[in-house]
Amino acid sequence: MEYQAVLFDLDGTLLPMDQEQFVKTYFGLLVQKVAPLGYDAKQLIDSIWKGTYAMIQNDGSCMNYDRFWEVFVSIYGEEKMKDKEVFDSFYAHEFQAAKQVCGFNPLSKKIVDACKEKGRVVLATNPIFPQVATHSRIRWAGLEPDDFEYITTYENSRFCKPNPYYYREILEQRNLDPKKCLMVGNDVQEDMITMELGMDTYLITDCLINSKNKDLHAYKKGSMEDFLQFIAS
Incomplete structure (x- = not known):
């Protein structure tokens, strides 16, 4: 798709x-x-x-x-x-x-670049940090802020995850159709809630967070390596 x-x-x-x-x-x-x-x-x-x-x-x-x-x-x-x-x-x-306490995965850059070749890319990180801190963490991941057309920070957002209105604000701000968007994240509660808006989802399992022990059968899921293969197909 x-x-x-x-x-x-x-x-x-x-x-x-x-x-x-x-x-x-x-x-x-x-x-x-x-x-x-x-x-x-x-x-x-x-x-x-x-x-x-x-x-x-x-x-x-x-x-x-x-x-x-x-x-x-x-x-x-x-x-x-x-x-x-x-x-x-x-x-x-x-x-x-x-x-120093964060990891690094070279696939992050490959994945974002692959997605940019096919469409638009947004960084939907929970906007509880200032822009300077978010841009820093982007660089720690081997990426640049310019790799994304939009980045949520506490300066430009009125809601937070897991509130669906956080995602609705992004969709409206960027004029995106939720049924044509994919949300990729590791937190079942905060990221997979986008299914309620009609978005497709992919759950990254490398650093999985499932605080409420939800059944994961409903979600497409896998490692970052699995997701790279998914997006390339």
Whole structure:
């Protein structure tokens, strides 16, 4: 089948990773960066989780960026917004050390290039990170931001996975027909929900996440190597 567009998840799909290990390393680097500003490590991590949860629950009334910083200000006060420059600097610099706990699969580049030859390619990564952090993770995977016609970040998105409206926003923004699109991801709950919109799906099993132990028989699935053969057929 020819697709109008292929939508890819990033973490655990194009960029192999153990999510728990990545988050632990990421938070450790962040705490180390901002501790000199007077942030308590536990409170900071709790605050980031609260901001993340608020983005996941976003009802579309504002960008995820605004939702996150709204929570941050509610905890620390408006005056702490002056530290946002330090957080931005973290993602541009110290955050890069988190690459060491991620894997690398040379097939990611081959797969994206193969899909680009056949149609349009979108990076549908959960938009809970700023653009600078997302672009970094794209490069860790051996790709470039320009490999995708559109990339979701917390600056340009009003919803998050697994909310179907996250995907609807992409489809509407890019003028895509869901019945002619393929979603490729490793998370059963967050990525395969696109079936509800009429999209075709492919579940990548290399770093499979199936938090609710769903039956996987309904999904086309396989390794990255299997998917490369699938898309080439």
